[in-house]
Amino acid sequence: MTQTAPSSRLAAYDAAFARDMQALQLANSSVFITALSGGPDSSALACLADRYARSCGAAHQAIIVNHNIRSDATDEAERVRQRMQARAIATQIVTVEDKAPSTGIQEWARHQRFAALTKQARQQRAVLLFAHHQADQAETVLMRLARGSGIAGLAGMRGLTYRDAVPVARPLLNWSADQLRDVLALLGCDFEDDPSNRNYDFERVRLRRFLRKSAACGFPTIATAQRLGQAMAALSDHCAAVSTPIWEAATDLLPSGHAVIDMRRLQKLPDSMWQYHARRLIRQVGGNRYGVSARALDRLRARVLAAQNSTLGGCQFVRSMQPGETARFYVVREIGRVPQECDVAAGDDVIFAGCWRLRTAFSGKLLNAGTALQLKRTTTAAPPPDAIAALPYIVRRVIPVLYTLDGGLIYPQLEGVKSCVTSTDRALSAQFLGR
Template structure:
């Protein structure tokens, strides 16, 4: 469905959408051959000619479908017609039998980032659009994400050492399809988009029903925007609190006196730093439980020890809290490593899956950006 009151995708609108790419030395446009990325390619090529900007095109051939090679060749032909250099990036080696979309997405971004760096591009543009944003919000809402997760996809982020730009987040998929048809642009549809085995396919059907009750793509995207604003405010509060706590062991009483959402964010940062993990890979449920246990222990003058995210979190009876890397496990006879002793305060916390971790704060839907 076209966004109500949507502006026409004319030259002025296209220039406004592509404006964030102007600060890049060069931009790599990720194009699969679907209507979304085909529209992005044409818009970006026209904008680049008007502005004298440098763009390149890459298609990731996941080799998951027999048609993928032909589709990549079609993108190469369109790129040549537009005068934009194109490269097909192939996912070689054995393919996974589980979590296929998630692993394909990770591989896609890795290959794109590697190619971008090789050609001197410091930005990658994908064709994620309004419908993708809405699906991401609903996907994360159903999985109990926090504010950071409900903020969904940002217009620009950093991934694999390059800027990741999503200039079409405010544009409905129907408008991108209409743009391609009005220009006579050929495009393909990925059959996996209609496969009910994937959660996102089922969500699209659900979104049609929700739209009848008023929860349409625009309202879900509005929720994402408001969640992003709240997330930014919490991030600033957490940064201020962390700066006041200082480096090294910190005063637990001073930490737990802050709002619980701020406590959680400080814990995530300290744990990620000590454990050498990415903040987005530390399960929200674990942090929530740890924050509550820490507050209780600090108020009652009790000690606490917990292994979370590769870090050992230790609270002394005097209220000093520190974070160190989790000790390596000792090897015993037979070459097996004993499991660490369970921490009573965290025994009941379920281990978050990778998908749940992404739902908490991760960036993208599916293989995405069609």
């Protein structure tokens, strides 16, 4: 049996990558950013993405996020940057200034990495690329299965999602780790070996060991988990398609950052479909990345159907006080015991409370309107725009505002809400990301 020529294998990989990018409807995108750790998977993605971008006239760069967790992190980041630049791949290092916590390091690093990468992607209006592959998908499905996830969770990672106003693509979900290493071998590109991948304190590392042992015993765990994820994705999509018209007829998700939901129209919605849509709505309005349990959602449904106010997942469900509207609820973000605050500089483009994108012309501190007014330290405060003043208080109090360095209070221009304020007059603009 003759072996395929290296040039033919590389051409086949390039063609497969182009098909995967097109399947994600990214063919018309003009700027790509690869999240680069320096390991074999992200290094292969950086090489494939750069070759793809050059072939279609798009821009591409790789970004390394240096968390400064290990003593050699800075040297490693520079080594990876030089390796990529030697291949004419534009590469930038972004260093995290915050100190790592003593516990939950992986979760902290993941959050810092996403924040740094999405900020760069927003500035460049780029698609953010991650190198998750078949085995990563299998691990995700099995970890969620162990935690009792429902249909949507067992669907695993999707090829294209949005986070912090940025399209996030994972074009390698159908690729194996061996294929990615073969790409690097064909290109003569080295890679880093992350010692944390051998630290069995981490759940994902322990799961990888289990998968290796299972494969050695003849159990096709990765392939089985992948098929489970694909089946759950198809089932989840079908359930969403069937139930979305019913849900949308009963729910208004508004650019002012809240929703209005009519529970009378949802009484006959099956429990699984209620859970799917309510979980998504809570993430959209509350800004939390993690969903709530099916049991908690069922309790929520019982309470609101009984016309009782409720709180879940960082959201408040508040019954309308208008006559004849006892089944209508406002869904608003909960301020919480520790209100969100965010220091900003003039010209910043930031994410606030997980669900707002704010662009400011002035320096200061972003706060919820209700929190800022309670400070009683403002020296100048223009009245809120008519579009905000007309909102119910429970909605108005969680609108983000800017507390300026000189003690002023600035309300935002809400994107998607009609107003006489022009774009050139905007000192602060706010885009609700849940829509």
